Amino acid sequence: MAEMIRKSSVDEIVNHWILAGSCILLMITGYAFLFHVESIGSVLGGFNTMKTVHNWLGVVFVLSLLYSMRHYLRDALEYDADDKQWFKVAGGYLSHKVKVPPMGKYNPGQKLYYLVILVFGIVIAISGFGIWFMKDNMTVMLISHLVHNIAFCVFVIAVPVHIYLGTLANPGTFKIMVSGTMPLSEAKKKHPKWIKSVGKV
Amino acid sequence: MANDITKNRKAILVTPENCIGCRACQVACKSWNQLPGIKTKNNGTYQNPPDLASAAFNIIKFSEVPSQENPVRWLFLSRRCMHCEDAGCMAICPAPGALYRTAEGAVAFDHDKCISCKLCVNACPFDVPRFDEEGKVSKCNLCADRIGAEMQPSCVKTCPTGALKFGDRNELISAAKKEGFATIYGENDLGGLGTIYAFKDKPKLYGMIENPTIPSSVIFWHSYLKPLSLFGLGGVVAAAALHYLAIGPHKEEEEKKEEV
Ligand code: HEM
Ligand code: HEM
Ligand code: SF4
Ligand code: SF4
Ligand code: SF4
Numbered sequence: 001m002a003e004m005i006r007k008s009s010v011d012e013i014v015n016h017w018i019l020a021g022s023c024i025l026l027m028i029t030g031y032a033f034l035f036h037v038e039s040i041g042s043v044l045g046g047f048n049t050m051k052t053v054h055n056w057l058g059v060v061f062v063l064s065l066l067y068s069m070r071h072y073l074r075d076a077l078e079y080d081a082d083d084k085q086w087f088k089v090a091g092g093y094l095s096h097k098v099k100v101p102p103m104g105k106y107n108p109g110q111k112l113y114y115l116v117i118l119v120f121g122i123v124i125a126i127s128g129f130g131i132w133f134m135k136d137n138m139t140v141m142l143i144s145h146l147v148h149n150i151a152f153c154v155f156v157i158a159v160p161v162h163i164y165l166g167t168l169a170n171p172g173t174f175k176i177m178v179s180g181t182m183p184l185s186e187a188k189k190k191h192p193k194w195i196k197s198v199g200k201v
Numbered sequence: 202m203a204n205d206i207t208k209n210r211k212a213i214l215v216t217p218e219n220c221i222g223c224r225a226c227q228v229a230c231k232s233w234n235q236l237p238g239i240k241t242k243n244n245g246t247y248q249n250p251p252d253l254a255s256a257a258f259n260i261i262k263f264s265e266v267p268s269q270e271n272p273v274r275w276l277f278l279s280r281r282c283m284h285c286e287d288a289g290c291m292a293i294c295p296a297p298g299a300l301y302r303t304a305e306g307a308v309a310f311d312h313d314k315c316i317s318c319k320l321c322v323n324a325c326p327f328d329v330p331r332f333d334e335e336g337k338v339s340k341c342n343l344c345a346d347r348i349g350a351e352m353q354p355s356c357v358k359t360c361p362t363g364a365l366k367f368g369d370r371n372e373l374i375s376a377a378k379k380e381g382f383a384t385i386y387g388e389n390d391l392g393g394l395g396t397i398y399a400f401k402d403k404p405k406l407y408g409m410i411e412n413p414t415i416p417s418s419v420i421f422w423h424s425y426l427k428p429l430s431l432f433g434l435g436g437v438v439a440a441a442a443l444h445y446l447a448i449g450p451h452k453e454e455e456e457k458k459e460e461v
Contacts, residue, residue, distance in 0.1 A: 033295035047296040051316040135319040146418040156434040164441040
């Protein structure tokens with residue numbers, strides 16, 4: 001057995017799956033509202049229950065999102081020269097021949113992804129609460145409805161990219177979100193600056 | 202947004218000039234649709250209730266306007282759902298079947314399918330949908346049950362002056378034009394309304410909206426955001442599949458073997 005290093009704490013893993021589960025269910029029920037997908041509605045016992053489910057999942061989602069700030073926000077706000085270089089080589093995703101610069105705990109793609117989810121997550125939640133609770137204010141309703149759906153478009157693009165990169169595109173990464181650990185040897189290669197900062201070299 | 206214009210599209214033609222403000226239509230509507238009475242206060246006008254309500258699918262709007270011959274002119278305007286061809290309420294509604302189009306072209310509602318989100322009233326150019334105690338949508342459905350059985354809508358049936366007429370939409374329009382009415386309000390607005398008005402005066406005099414439109418945010422959402430949310434997801438899935446096949450995942454195998 002290779003020596004492992006902990007990348008994600010237990011509460012981070014639990015929170016990630018609460019966030020991911022609520023988000024995906026929100027997206028599925030969201031699509032059902034948008035395109036009148038009756039089969040999704042009937043799984044939940046009709047659109048009336050689905051509305052309740054969607055609304056309260058929204059509460060779960062936003063609480064989980066706010067909690068996730070303690071895990072990712074500080075990293076997500078720091079970028080260095082290597083991160084710039086990472087974008088120049090497209091993270092090594094468009095060719096395996098380029099040299100990917102040494103990374104910290106997260107690559108800038110992941111960091112930006114986090115900021116996008118955080119910002120648009122808060123936006124979709126606020127607009128969702130607008131539709132939910134401000135029914136008698138036409139301006140709030142129309143703006144919320146528009147903004148909720150703009151944010152939705154961001155989610156349906158960003159989330160599947162994330163899922164692909166977290167599974168098929170980077171074999172082994174998925175295990176981080178299950179066990180919280182990754183092989184130290186691999187971490188030294190992929191995240192040398194992080195390993196250095198935690199003193200494992 | 203448009204649905205197929207049904208060949209047998211029916212409409213109510215309102216001729217405000219012929220209306221005597223008796224409000225028999227208000228009573229007839231309540232009676233057929235079994236709507237409860239509403240307690241209102243006298244606020245200095247015969248208009249009662251003051252606006253459409255969950256228990257008032259139609260009202261007569263009373264307005265006083267300046268006149269040359271008389272001290273004042275008293276106008277009566279029958280107001281209800283317009284049964285728009287391009288219905289903002291139907292476009293925005295997230296619950297299938299809560300608002301639906303009948304074979305006669307009416308926009309009817311299903312109390313049980315409505316999820317009480319109240320989006321419809323915000324997308325309605327005419328501020329029509331109202332909500333009952335349960336928050337469910339409630340509005341004129343053109344007496345869908347009656348017209349489906351070849352009867353006239355209750356309000357039309359009771360109207361003593363012919364200010365309300367019901368029938369084939371095209372026939373009503375050409376008849377009104379023949380009678381010399383200057384404006385057929387709703388002939389072409391929003392794809393054509395199902396409640397149309399024959400005016401000699403300017404519709405604005407009666408308080409009608411000029412050029413009614415669905416809010417632009419709703420149109421933008423319907424024509425761009427909805428498709429984008431589908432193509433966005435589809436595009437990402439396709440791009441991911443393409444990436445996986447053409448370029449492939451990160452390979453760590455070689456390095457890993459050295460370290461084991
Ligand atoms: C079911 C599908 C999903 C899978 C398989 C998955 C997988 C992963 C994995 C493996 C990581 C760890 C990456 C690393 O530490 O290097 C991760 C991180 C993360 N995931 Fe997910 N995830 C899923 C869904 C979601 C959803 C729906 C959201 C948000 C709405 C989300 C938000 C995040 C965030 C914010 C991180 C932190 C690191 C980053 O910014 O990339 N995940 N995910
Ligand atoms: C990732 C999170 C979310 C996604 C992807 C999402 C998506 C959607 C979509 C696509 C619709 C249908 C749009 C329409 O027809 O108007 C919708 C409706 C709605 N959403 Fe969300 N939503 C999310 C979060 C939330 C949150 C956090 C709330 C509230 C706290 C919320 C409340 C609502 C409400 C109230 C509606 C209107 C329909 C209804 O009343 O059920 N959503 N959502
Ligand atoms: S008038 Fe309003 S409620 Fe009636 S069909 Fe048109 S948009 Fe819908
Ligand atoms: S209140 Fe009812 S009818 Fe109106 S948009 Fe919402 S679900 Fe549809
Ligand atoms: S058509 Fe029927 S529901 Fe509509 S106002 Fe007339 S009586 Fe009422």
